[in-house]
Amino acid sequence: MQDSVQIEARHLCKTFPMGQQQVVALEQVNLSFREGEFAGLVGPSGSGKTTFLNIAGLLDVPTGGNITVMGQPSDGASHKAAAALRNRHIGFIFQTFNLLPVYTVFENVEFPLLLQGMPKSQRKDAVWQALEWVGILDKAKARPSQLSGGQSQRVAIARAMVKRPAIVLADEPTANLDAKNSHNVLQTMVKLNEELKTSFIFSTHDEKVIQYLKRKISLEDGRVVEDSEAEARKHEAELQ
Amino acid sequence: MIGFLLKGLLRDRSRSLFPLLTVASGVALTVMLHGWLYGVLNSMLDVNAKFQTGHLKVMTLAYAEQEEQFPNDLACTGVESLLVELRNEFPDIVWTARIRFGGLLDVPDSTGETRAQGPAFGMAFDLFTATSPERRLLKLQQALVRGRLPHQANEILMSDEFARKLGVGIGETATLLSTTMYGSVAMHNFTVAGTVVFGISAMDRGAIIADISDVQRALDMENSAGEILGFLDTLQFEKERTEAVKMAFNQQHSDPDDDFSHTMLSLRDQNGLGELLDLIVMALSLVVGIFLFVMFIVLWNAGLMASLRRYGEIGVRLATGEDKGHLYRAMLLESFMLGLIGSALGTIVGLAISTYLQNHGLDFSSFSKNSSLFMDNVFRAQVTPGSYVIGFIPGLIATVLGTTFSGIGIYKRQTSQLFKELEV
Numbered sequence A: 001m002q003d004s005v006q007i008e009a010r011h012l013c014k015t016f017p018m019g020q021q022q023v024v025a026l027e028q029v030n031l032s033f034r035e036g037e038f039a040g041l042v043g044p045s046g047s048g049k050t051t052f053l054n055i056a057g058l059l060d061v062p063t064g065g066n067i068t069v070m071g072q073p074s075d076g077a078s079h080k081a082a083a084a085l086r087n088r089h090i091g092f093i094f095q096t097f098n099l100l101p102v103y104t105v106f107e108n109v110e111f112p113l114l115l116q117g118m119p120k121s122q123r124k125d126a127v128w129q130a131l132e133w134v135g136i137l138d139k140a141k142a143r144p145s146q147l148s149g150g151q152s153q154r155v156a157i158a159r160a161m162v163k164r165p166a167i168v169l170a171d172e173p174t175a176n177l178d179a180k181n182s183h184n185v186l187q188t189m190v191k192l193n194e195e196l197k198t199s200f201i202f203s204t205h206d207e208k209v210i211q212y213l214k215r216k217i218s219l220e221d222g223r224v225v226e227d228s229e230a231e232a233r234k235h236e237a238e239l240q
Numbered sequence B: 001m002i003g004f005l006l007k008g009l010l011r012d013r014s015r016s017l018f019p020l021l022t023v024a025s026g027v028a029l030t031v032m033l034h035g036w037l038y039g040v041l042n043s044m045l046d047v048n049a050k051f052q053t054g055h056l057k058v059m060t061l062a063y064a065e066q067e068e069q070f071p072n073d074l075a076c077t078g079v080e081s082l083l084v085e086l087r088n089e090f091p092d093i094v095w096t097a098r099i100r101f102g103g104l105l106d107v108p109d110s111t112g113e114t115r116a117q118g119p120a121f122g123m124a125f126d127l128f129t130a131t132s133p134e135r136r137l138l139k140l141q142q143a144l145v146r147g148r149l150p151h152q153a154n155e156i157l158m159s160d161e162f163a164r165k166l167g168v169g170i171g172e173t174a175t176l177l178s179t180t181m182y183g184s185v186a187m188h189n190f191t192v193a194g195t196v197v198f199g200i201s202a203m204d205r206g207a208i209i210a211d212i213s214d215v216q217r218a219l220d221m222e223n224s225a226g227e228i229l230g231f232l233d234t235l236q237f238e239k240e241r242t243e244a245v246k247m248a249f250n251q252q253h254s255d256p257d258d259d260f261s262h263t264m265l266s267l268r269d270q271n272g273l274g275e276l277l278d279l280i281v282m283a284l285s286l287v288v289g290i291f292l293f294v295m296f297i298v299l300w301n302a303g304l305m306a307s308l309r310r311y312g313e314i315g316v317r318l319a320t321g322e323d324k325g326h327l328y329r330a331m332l333l334e335s336f337m338l339g340l341i342g343s344a345l346g347t348i349v350g351l352a353i354s355t356y357l358q359n360h361g362l363d364f365s366s367f368s369k370n371s372s373l374f375m376d377n378v379f380r381a382q383v384t385p386g387s388y389v390i391g392f393i394p395g396l397i398a399t400v401l402g403t404t405f406s407g408i409g410i411y412k413r414q415t416s417q418l419f420k421e422l423e424v
Helices: A048-058 A081-091 A105-116 A120-134 A149-161 A180-195 A228-239 B002-011 B013-053 B060-066 B079-089 B160-165 B210-218 B239-253 B271-310 B311-320 B324-360 B392-412 B415-423
Strands: A007-019 A020-032 A040-041 A064-067 A090-093 A167-171 A197-203 A217-219 A221-229 B058-061 B093-108 B115-123 B144-147 B155-159 B173-179 B185-196 B205-212 B229-231 B262-266
Touching: A007 A048, A020 A048, A020 A217, A020 A221, A020 B058, A040 A180, A040 B155, A048 A064, A048 A167, A048 A197, A081 A090, A081 A105, A081 B311, A081 B324, A105 A120, A105 A149, A105 A228, A120 A180, A149 A167, A149 A180, A167 B185, A180 A197, A180 B093, A217 A228, A221 A228, A228 B093, B002 B013, B002 B324, B013 B229, B013 B271, B013 B324, B013 B392, B058 B060, B058 B239, B060 B239, B079 B093, B079 B229, B079 B239, B093 B144, B093 B160, B115 B160, B115 B173, B115 B210, B155 B160, B185 B205, B185 B210, B205 B210, B210 B262, B229 B239, B239 B262, B271 B392, B311 B324, B324 B392
Parallel strands: A040 A197, A040 A217, A090 A167, A167 A197, B115 B205, B155 B185
Antiparallel strands: A007 A020, A007 A064, A217 A221, B058 B229, B058 B262, B093 B115, B093 B173, B093 B229, B144 B185, B155 B205, B173 B185
């Protein structure tokens, strides 16, 4: 089941200009993610976690190396092609939820489907189903300002999942949640990962998230210093 | 999708109501300013044409050179045949002969001694003939405040203020002391038939209005008149039409070597009105231009602020898979709709205020008490076809351009940068 590679980064580098200097955010990162992963990029602030997620989500471009997302190399991909790829295959979950405040919960979740041009009746069914997955059917008509932090993040998950993406990129999804809500949200994600085979890639330094991860990748100063899957493979190879 | 975006726009008052109010108020001001300035300018032209210059004026060359002194000794002779000739040659223009004169108006008491005296500015034209355009042109019936309009020989109208100053009543005699066409003293008794107020300080201070045949007799100007005025049938001054008539007439009648040959001047050639008009039009264009520019900046800034405020929303939309071109087009459509609705609202408000000012005007008589300019004391706006569209220039173009420029920021920024701003 976990055979097909969805994201493959080779010698990925990213530097940002800061005044006269160049700050290195990623340096020679080699990583690949396969279908159905529940993986996390772990590390302190400034280690390059969010930068990697931005590049993997085609929101940013690398300054060196290359990355292939769902079989499409990022170099040379136009804005339009990148947007189309995001629209079809990638869902985002943010630390601050980023729900559109003037729309209801239903409308927030409906938005990605509108971009896909899905017919109204199909759209309606898909939104109700997504709300059911995350357990907030009763809040469909509420505005984001009427929701708690946990409920808001559930709506964000529903929005990311409604189009049935292959990959969900979650940037510090529990940073603004208390422990109880964090666990609820993470359990929802685990359930979706198992039932729908959607890959979840987190950037986090939250221990609560880390304990749910099936694969843990540690970053430090833009480099991968530990990858639990690579360790396991190595261990397996040694045993054989 | 458009319905979805429209829903968001309507719900977010800071994105819809505030920009709409900004656009509508700016547009209303533009429409009002345009109508007001246009009205004042047109009123000035109208008053000058009707009371002084006509759209065209025929005089002798010598009279034209000293026109301000009313040199009736240099007036046109053979006016009746000249009028016939003009009416035949230029039938779409209304021609009328006038005599302007100065003098002293003496009001005698019962013994014939002077009771009161004052300098008078006189204007004589055809008051009695049914086909005469003058009563209609000068709106004499509306201007009448006491008595009645003259209907028999030697009856005059006086400005009400002048009559009150001299203490002369309706039906009383007033004697004009002036000079004849040949330089001798003229003395003529008139009866005051009524008093008038034109709402023009220069006329209301000390004017008398008489029938031209009475004044021709009084000033010994048989079949003569200082000037023959021509009015375009539309009663609106048109530069090109008047210039064409003037050229045609002058080619045939004007001889620079003959002081008594006839010459035709247009409104623009008299009293420096041409230069004044050009100056006013330039000033108006400048004022309206500056106003439009300021409006443009304000609306641009509103568009910019709205776009900057929405970086968060923009970031989410991009992450969700909306492409930048679609987002940009949606923002332009949004601002176009705001600009259109705001401009329409502003135009309605501006037109309503302009129509009120057109009907009621604002009275500036206290400022023009001593003015010798032929200007209406009540300044009125004028609603023109231009009033219906002028507001859309700043309203629509500035709003859309504002969003166009501010939206470029979205294009230039890396999407991830928008996210950083989103996180703040």
